[in-house]
Amino acid sequence: MTTKGFSRREFLQNSGVAAAGVAAASTGAVIIDPNGAWAMTTTTLDEHQAMTLLKMSRQLFPHDMLGDQYYAKVVEAVDRDAAKDPDLTDTLGKGIADLDGRMGIEFVHLSEGNQLKALHAIEDTDFFATVRVATINNLYGDPLVYRNFGFEGSSVEHGGYIDRGFDDIGWLPKA
């Protein structure tokens, strides 16, 4: 999938994402899926960083049934946290630069197999852990996703499950 990027501060774009001190290079981006199915807006992460995190979060928890818009929401959530936390912005900037350096080609341009190799290589870093946890919380914590997987969310307002299937198991043999 290709994407068109519009950075808010184009003069900062492509100006060395890999360099240390990227935390100061706060740019933001609006990325629109070419098919118009979704858009992703960031204020702190630039387009390259946002796209890298989107691809990374999908590789961490790939679900063919989920479109990129759900992973884009993960990136937006990470971006919101980064806007409030310069240390996180720094961790993300350096982590993405590190990831890009692992295979000699930027992560977003790697084949799936090489993306996995690059991710395995950084598995023990804080950056990896941060993105993994953020993906779990924001992908699997998204009601549109968890309902699709079968978790039903809050139940008290529906009277719980006493009359809604807490014991409705049908496939279990009786003995």
Add this chain to the structure above:
Amino acid sequence: MAKQFGLSNDSVVVVIGSGAGGGTLSNELAQQGIDVVCLEAGPRLEMSDIVNDFNEMFTKLSWLDKRVGSGALDPDLPLWVCKTVGGTTVHWAGAALRFQEHEWKARTTYGDIDGANLLDWPIEAREMERFYSLAEDKMGVTGRHGIPHLPGNNNYQVMELGAKRLGYTQVHTGNMAINSQARDGRPACQQIGFCMMGCAIGAKWSTMYTEIPKAEATGHFELRPESMVLKINHNAAGQVTGVVYADKDGNLHEQKARIVAVAGNSVETPRLLLNSESSQFPDGLANSSGQAGKNYMRHTTGAVYGIMPGPVHLDRGTQMAGIIMDESRHDPKRGFAAGYELETLPGFGLAGVATFMSPGGWGREYAQDLEMYRNTACMWIVGEDLPQEANGVTLHPTEKDQYGLAVPVVHFEDHANDIAMRNHAFKAGRAVYEAVGANKVYERMPFSSTHNLGTCRMSEKPEDGVCDSTGRAHDVPNLYISDGSQFTSGGAENPTLTIVALAIRQAETIAERMRKGES
């Protein structure tokens, strides 16, 4: 209705903590006309604050003040306990099990095990029967006193069938302090789920909406929420005289007291004693034995997840929905001392399963297993771990918390017996799910500790522990330990019922001593 006592009123009993131990003790004393001031570190929530949202309730309820875990513990969150009025009874799942008779005599029953600091409780099992019965009646425990059991949800039915196919016979929906029928002004369980996020309708017993308001109604009780006790003061005679606490704005006050009872859970209780050191008690208050903060137990736990052939919807209904008790016996032929229970556990939602089923897990295979969330079943192992002197709570040499107190460092390593038990339990749990056709089974190591015990233990001899058979400190006649810290050994059972039974018993003792003019 709610009474207020003056700071200089030195006739009150000060209870520190409002959970299973402190909340129960407070109400039991107040019911006998004894004036009680209960200082609770956490805020007072309303029922409307309890919502079916894992993250929101985790933030609202949990004790998130800085603690450092070491050894086998999570470094950032060694314990999962509560800082709120009601303490960890807001969070607990409701399992209300009695100790087995032999568990009161752990040292005698299990023998001299290398590396274990085992003792017998200075209490006879038969003496506890009356207090267990009173506790069960108070809490409305199912399967006792003619109270019907709860119905079993899907997650339980999977476990039950697997257990029966393996020949287990002690399999049922547990003895639960969750109303199976309306009782004590609280409604019957609606199988909502989210028990550990607080029961939104109050069907599960919690001191938050049972003991605390009942105590307030007596006119002999004052609750002060957001009051963190920093130090216990004493006089030259070695008796405690009051406590210093910080209110929600950080202002310090001293509440005078006739008696002080500490029930802050097994980290805060010894931490407070250690922080109350003085020239008279240089190793910490009531710590001439050197055992304060030691012998920390957390139960041998772990979880087993089974990906089943059909839907389970494990987050529907009571979270601790049933139990296999056959392995809770002491049978050294299995290769370890003591025993364990297997109890159902929910998923805590899709994000919870993703987080917990395989710590650090990621990738396509894991993602595909998470797509089977609907079919996932889960059970928890809870077994008796052995007290070890090196496991426990110490004060951080440099790091301070928001109150200026040394941050607690909690250390725990498994004993070889704990490891052997867990491995046995993993095999048993796996066998249960495979007997029902599980396509895949995950075994995971313990979560952040919820059952925290033993750090101010009861002992017959003063040199072996912090308190005597009534919970009274060996060294200080008007200081009591009133929570799970006083456990001499852990048993295989979820500890709350025993904490409540001991609190009822302790209230009787304190009232009797006060009538006789002691302390």
